[in-house]
Amino acid sequence: MSILLDTSTRVIVQGITGREGTFHAEQMKLMGTQLVGGTSPGKGGTNHLGVPVFNTVEEAVAGTGANASGIFVPPPFAPDAIMEAAAAGITLIVCITEGIPIQDMIRVKDYLRGYPAAHLIGPNCPGLITPGVGKIGIIPQRITSSGPVGLVSRSGTLTYEVASALSSSALGQSTIVGIGGDPVLGLTFADVVALFEKDPATTHLVVIGEIGGSDEERAAELLGRGSRLKTVAFISGRTAPEGKRMGHAGAIISGNRGTAKSKEEAFRAAGVAVAETTDDIVSLLR
Amino acid sequence: MKLLEYQAKEVLASLGISIPPGRVARTPDEAARACSDLGPVAVKAQVPVGGRGKAGGIKLARTADEARKAAEQIIGMDIKGFKVPLVYCETALEIDREIYLGFTVDRDARANILMLSARGGMDIEQVADEAPDAIARLYPNPWRGPLDFELNGLVYRAGLGELARALTTVIKKLHRAIPELDAVTAEINPLVLTKAGEIVAGDAKLEIDDNAMWRHKELEQRYGSVLEGDPYEVEAKKRGLTYVSLDGEIGIIGNGAGLCMSTLDLVQRAGGHAANFCDIGGGARAEVVENALSVILMNPRVKGVLMNIFGGITRGDEVARGLVTAKNNLGMKLPLVVRMSGTREEEGRAILKQNGIEPGANAWEAAQKIVALTRDSDVIEPLRRGASRGATSPHGGEAS
Numbered sequence: 001m002s003i004l005l006d007t008s009t010r011v012i013v014q015g016i017t018g019r020e021g022t023f024h025a026e027q028m029k030l031m032g033t034q035l036v037g038g039t040s041p042g043k044g045g046t047n048h049l050g051v052p053v054f055n056t057v058e059e060a061v062a063g064t065g066a067n068a069s070g071i072f073v074p075p076p077f078a079p080d081a082i083m084e085a086a087a088a089g090i091t092l093i094v095c096i097t098e099g100i101p102i103q104d105m106i107r108v109k110d111y112l113r114g115y116p117a118a119h120l121i122g123p124n125c126p127g128l129i130t131p132g133v134g135k136i137g138i139i140p141q142r143i144t145s146s147g148p149v150g151l152v153s154r155s156g157t158l159t160y161e162v163a164s165a166l167s168s169s170a171l172g173q174s175t176i177v178g179i180g181g182d183p184v185l186g187l188t189f190a191d192v193v194a195l196f197e198k199d200p201a202t203t204h205l206v207v208i209g210e211i212g213g214s215d216e217e218r219a220a221e222l223l224g225r226g227s228r229l230k231t232v233a234f235i236s237g238r239t240a241p242e243g244k245r246m247g248h249a250g251a252i253i254s255g256n257r258g259t260a261k262s263k264e265e266a267f268r269a270a271g272v273a274v275a276e277t278t279d280d281i282v283s284l285l286r
Numbered sequence: 287m288k289l290l291e292y293q294a295k296e297v298l299a300s301l302g303i304s305i306p307p308g309r310v311a312r313t314p315d316e317a318a319r320a321c322s323d324l325g326p327v328a329v330k331a332q333v334p335v336g337g338r339g340k341a342g343g344i345k346l347a348r349t350a351d352e353a354r355k356a357a358e359q360i361i362g363m364d365i366k367g368f369k370v371p372l373v374y375c376e377t378a379l380e381i382d383r384e385i386y387l388g389f390t391v392d393r394d395a396r397a398n399i400l401m402l403s404a405r406g407g408m409d410i411e412q413v414a415d416e417a418p419d420a421i422a423r424l425y426p427n428p429w430r431g432p433l434d435f436e437l438n439g440l441v442y443r444a445g446l447g448e449l450a451r452a453l454t455t456v457i458k459k460l461h462r463a464i465p466e467l468d469a470v471t472a473e474i475n476p477l478v479l480t481k482a483g484e485i486v487a488g489d490a491k492l493e494i495d496d497n498a499m500w501r502h503k504e505l506e507q508r509y510g511s512v513l514e515g516d517p518y519e520v521e522a523k524k525r526g527l528t529y530v531s532l533d534g535e536i537g538i539i540g541n542g543a544g545l546c547m548s549t550l551d552l553v554q555r556a557g558g559h560a561a562n563f564c565d566i567g568g569g570a571r572a573e574v575v576e577n578a579l580s581v582i583l584m585n586p587r588v589k590g591v592l593m594n595i596f597g598g599i600t601r602g603d604e605v606a607r608g609l610v611t612a613k614n615n616l617g618m619k620l621p622l623v624v625r626m627s628g629t630r631e632e633e634g635r636a637i638l639k640q641n642g643i644e645p646g647a648n649a650w651e652a653a654q655k656i657v658a659l660t661r662d663s664d665v666i667e668p669l670r671r672g673a674s675r676g677a678t679s680p681h682g683g684e685a686s
Contacts, residue, residue: 075497075500076500076501099497100497101468101495101497101498101501102391102468102470102495102497102498103398103428103464103465103468103470103495103498104498105396106391106396106397106398106428107428107429109396109397110397110427110428110429111429153544154544155542155543155544155545155547156542156544157540157541157542157544157545157596158542158544158545158548159544160542160596161545161596161627161649164596164627181543181544183391183393184391184393184396185396208544210543210544210547211547212393213393213394214393214394215394218394234548236544236545236547236548236551237547237548237550237551238551238554239550239551239553239554239560240547240550240563241530241532243335244530244563245496245530246530246543246546246547246563247528247530247542247543247544247546247547247563247565248543248544249496249497250393251543251544251547255411260551276555277548277551277552277555277649277650278548278649279648279649279650
């Protein structure tokens, strides 16, 4: 079992004929993901990577029965692509695109209220992977393995680092979800934690947060109210200065808000082990 | 992009909001002339951070001489790491009342929040802590903006009902900065009710979303280059790097923002201090590594460099060869420790070692290594001297 992505997930890629879309759609297919089609306006009716290409998501859903989509289109077009997917009935929307203006995302979030069944992951994220089953996004399959650990993170490479450490310590993963580094996101830590809580195949959980916002605190609160998962949290940016954006658009301490200290304290208060370094995650999880 | 006060006020004026007469001065003489033309003025340091009043960056001047003296003191002053490039000389207002008006992105609500308070002229965070009820709040619909009755409600909740008509007009104008300019913060504090009964922006803060600059090229052209800021950050931006200056002695390069941030944390844990944050993204191509290294080596405080590269798909031997080339091209003499993982990482480490680069098996070990290497100043100083002969940077060049 897993969360969000399982054997019944039928995936399309929006922007499948682009460079990034092509490369990653192929990787997704290679690991066994049910890639059923893609969209690329003006190229409807053709074939790409052995699957049909459609002009619109609506046509793709009608033609393939797709229920999930990976979005690989540039920032000016990505907000519309997310809303198009939701309007067409897609329930798992994964937006990899980095650099979407925040006001566009605020409007998208408002629009998505009309589609409560649609789960958005990202933007500015590596996507998600259920080892052995499939993936939507760019997480390398090589560093993952199947098992009982749920992993949720705001950072791409840090996710890879931890997944790789878990895999080489025989701690396989149920599903890995990269929620993204932007300030206005789809699913939050708390949303994903709640999903893992309900997944019988997940018994352990790793939460990788970073400075900025208070989503980690919200997830800690949720875990503090009672959880069956053995959880370890790690926060990067302990030494980051106030007011500086550390690479991710959302990684910024504003005044005294969004510090690593506040997040670590919230997890400790909830009875969650906090790892000092990524190397400690494995030993704390055991 | 954070605008300076005078720039933000120009933008507010273009949205139809009243601002006091004022003029930019780059020299003390220009400040003196501004004062003779405008009368008594406030001479204000132009920096993109708060707290300039406390730092001595705002002085009142009644005469041209006083304005000249004030500008002499303020221009070139360091305020929270920013060298003041120019001052704004602005007619002093006859204040009847000070109001707070602003909006920002409420990250928790994933929405814009409009805030209005009768307690203007104070730090709004402080008001929020001490008397949260003194701030009236509104979350406008992001597609159609605030409706008239919503704004009216906001003004009455703030206890400013008698100014309802004038204030709702100003709020609507300020709100235009969201859909039209991609503002993520716009603040007028204080919004001044003058003794003559006018509503004027006493100060202004405006930040435009960096991710949206592609649709506001005119703002970038007009305001983007005024502020010099940190020289290494400026150079890094020119080279297309994600770079933040910090005040330590160990240069940091990582691929991925989270990984890079955690590397800074490890260095501090090992007893050192990072000189910068530099995320070179996926792949770790030789050209990008060389760019990052050359910006880091511009900083004379840097005593050594730590690279943390997690290669999901990247090949370790390729990264290692690129690194050696970059190091040789730059004639780099300072210690360089590299933690690298990926396919063929063993081969990669061997290549590094053969070329005088210390490989680290994991990030924590690598952080401890670089801290140890940079602490030993007997090793560093001769290297620094040797490298600086005929070189263009303290660490590089063709010498030796």
